[in-house]
Amino acid sequence: MVAARERAWGKLIPLLQRAQAERGYLSREALREIARELRIPESTVYGVATFYAQFRLTPSGRQRVLVCRGTACHVRGGARVLATVKKKLGLEEGQTSADLSYTLETVACIGACALAPCLILNGRVYGRLTPQKAAELFDTRRPS
Amino acid sequence: MNMNSVATLERVETITLTIDGVTVKTRAGRTVLEACREAGIYLPTLCYDPDLEPYGGCRLCIVEVEGMRGLPTACTLPAQDGMIVRTESPQLHAVRRDTLELILADHAGDCLSCRKNGHCRLQEVSSYLGIDCRPGLLREPKRPVDRSNPFFDFDPNKCILCGICVRACAELQGAHAIDFAWRGIETRVVPSGGGLWIDSNCEYCGECVSRCPTGALVPKNSQKASRYVKSVCPYCGVGCTIYLGVRGDRIVSVEGDRESPVNNGRLCVKGRFGIPEAVHSPNRLKKPLLKKDGRFVEVSWDEALDLIAQKFKEIKQRYGGEALGVIASARITNEANYLAQKLARAVLGTNKVDCCARICHAPSVHGLMRSFGSGAMTNSISEIEDAHTILLIGSNTTEAHPTIGSRIRRAVRRGAKLIVADPREIELAKIAHIHLPLRPGTDIALANAMAHHIVVSGLHNEKFIKERTEGFDEFWAVVQKYTPEYAEKITGVPAEKIKAAAELYARGQPGMIVYCLGVTEHRTGVVSVQSIANLALITGFVGQPSSGVNPLRGQNNVQGACDMGALPEFLPGYQRWDNPEHVKKFEDAWGVPLPKTPGHYPLIFCSRMWDDILKGNLRGLYIIGEDVALTEANIGKVRKALQSLEFLVVQELFMTPTAELAHVVLPAAGFAEIDGTFTDTERRVQRVRKAVPPPGECKPDWQIVCEISNRMGYPMNYRSAEEVFEELRRLIPIYGGITYKRIDEHNGLQWPCPTEDHPGTRFLHKDKFTRGLGKLVGIEQEPPEEVPDQEYPFLLTTGRVLQHYNCASMTGQVSGLVQLVPENFVEISQKDAERLGIAEGELVRVVSRRGAVRARVKIREIAEGVVFMPFHHKDEPTNLITNDALDPICGTAEVKACAVRIERV
Ligand code: SF4
């Protein structure tokens, strides 16, 4: 069983990577297509795709928010920042808003502990945040 | 099964090992866990299941083995001669406890309110290891329970990740509907697609549910039974052996019989979840009904039966027995079928007696009779798993014969090669090595071309052809022009594929052919069957285990109905109505002269009865358990005929469209309410038993027949169904050695079983064909009567779906099944849909020369120019549009091919 799972993985992973590169994520249709192509069950493909952190099964939003959950951020109020962002965007971690405007994720430490608490929005680090400052970030950056 | 294992036990090596100081003997190849179990030594296990491949996931079955390092898991460790094993030690105990604590820490649920309480393996193991199994109370459930499907619930919080469900689904059912997903502590069982169960490709066979050791997978509305009654599933011809769980006078559960050679415990959704609601439906008929002024009123049995006897007598006196007909049923017992045809022949005096084998496998009865001498499956169901090559033609097995479908998938899993000839990309086509998407009704061209290629490539079995067959020259004279290239033009299948399939089949010793109604339901049904039998004859793939030609019979007792002579052309046991010797035997036994004429025009098959009625020849009809107004071809005509009958009696469980048209409706007892026998597709005679009382005033079919007969002056007095069986087995040589007692002892018996010391027959034609030599015949391809043209550009083919059974009078009572497939649909290819500008889910009208029905569009992998519809839905009945062109030999209608057009509504 485990062996079978691993055998399937070998052929699968390159295909999953290619599909993700094309669309940015793996849709159910994409997984189905791959299952068909390799003649393996769809459930196996799903199992493998979810086993690796590199694969996304939902489309990501146009704006990607990464809130830090590292220790430094935590002791300086990172949790409240996260709670605020969640509320502001109406999203839980790992979710994408229905209109695909935002994807909310968390990371262990983004390596900017001096600026704690912090988050990354579209690749840019915002530090020394308070819940209010964090909330404002999203007021001014409404997706057009 | 049992006999096999006894036989192998003698051959295989016995080994001896010491377990906890006790000397234990077992067979080589067993695991240490199995050796323990055989010796009655308990080992805690969570992920072990005797029917699944060894897994070694839970690590509770660890043992110490002298000379071996570490703590191997007994369930994966092969037992070896001289091994010294300890199953208990302080170290083992401590490791097991730690392992279990970890599992329990992640298990949220309250045992007291859990439906598995009392038979949960987690509880059992906890108690063995001395751990209080209530840590669930410490944890909040973190995932929602998935209640999306109609039959069972999945509570991931109670799941211990033993993988039994995942493996059962893959290894036994072959559906691969679920798998582990995510990783680390997030690992969980996920239905395919990653969302809810209802959106996965689950087939609801319930195999996972019946094996889950915890309360993670539990059936909805499950009540514990107070007793179990062994029976046979009433739906399809596989004849899965079941146990009905009964509580008071209700069936509360159904389990497959794991000892049964038919299904080894497997069931499909209909058998597992579709029985209690159908049996106990509030819509069951409960009293005899008489139509007065166009409305049914309840009457007493006496009034109904007296009237029937009087009317039948009148019609017989005025027009002769031939003005009367009986349609017996592939749904009722052998006993009832035997008496129904006896009533027709001995009492009513007519040979116009038939059953619904006419619309399905009459071509197999005749075709295989002509080629081999016996019109039934040559092999046993269990032999499928050992075939090297399976050639599947015109059978959507996973839908129509589901547990056989899962055996085919299992055979493929075990290395068998699969060739699927079907216009649609059915489930099995997806795992086939070769899929031949032929046009409907071109099976003969395909079989001929495969035969052609086999012979020209020298892959035929000359010795077999010479010694065991006749007619090769005549056969070759026709087949030689069917080159694969020629067949490509007819079938639409590339010649290269035909060649590859021919080679794969001919090289696959043993090769097995399995076919179904895609072959038979054409006006060329009989000869199509023969063209397929030719393939087995030229390769010699018949008369061995896992090698032969196997029609999958449709209904639970269609094989039995045919065996019992509910066919105009055969007396019971395939003895001929036109053979004076056979007729005399029955005249002597029954004490009356039998009708010597077939009735009007050659033989009045039920498919010809409609014209016979409309011509005024047939005036009174007695239909038992068949919904002809829905399941026959071109039902517009059938309905018109039924309406013009002088007298129509319908004996039924429910008020079907046919019953609506009757003058008298008689309420019959169902399979769970009576004693009797069914004969399944592998010729196995099994018993059904009275498990619950019939509702209202329902009576067993055979008793009703007796009452009519008695009132007509021909006494039929039997004290029990068994007494009827005793009479019929004396008259039917192939049933001669079968008794109720022997059926119980042998888990059913497969005919031919001529004498009481005969073990029954697993496969036919071992050294000699029933007819002596196998007959090769040259058969020309002929097109269906209707071919697509400008006005009707599509070829419609019809079939069944997994969730419903034929007229759906029973499955239509089961809410979960109705929920899964609520309405009629039509499958069409992407390209055709685009051309017509219709979208998935759109309602369209499908129109033929005979009528029109509405259906929802499903875009599927299907050959261009071909569309498919099921025929279960009485509101939009597909058979309004099918063609009643008949096979000239056996009268089967061409419901698998007619020309239609598709209109937007
Ligand atoms: S659902 Fe049941 S069978 Fe499946 S892994 Fe969980 S506990 Fe095991």
Ligand code: SF4
């Ligand atoms: S019900 Fe059958 S098909 Fe569905 S997941 Fe369980 S084993 Fe698989």
Ligand code: SF4
């Ligand atoms: S319908 Fe057929 S396959 Fe399904 S359980 Fe009944 S006999 Fe078995």
Ligand code: FES
């Ligand atoms: S802990 Fe947040 S940046 Fe390091």
Ligand code: FES
């Ligand atoms: S039973 Fe052996 S590891 Fe689970």
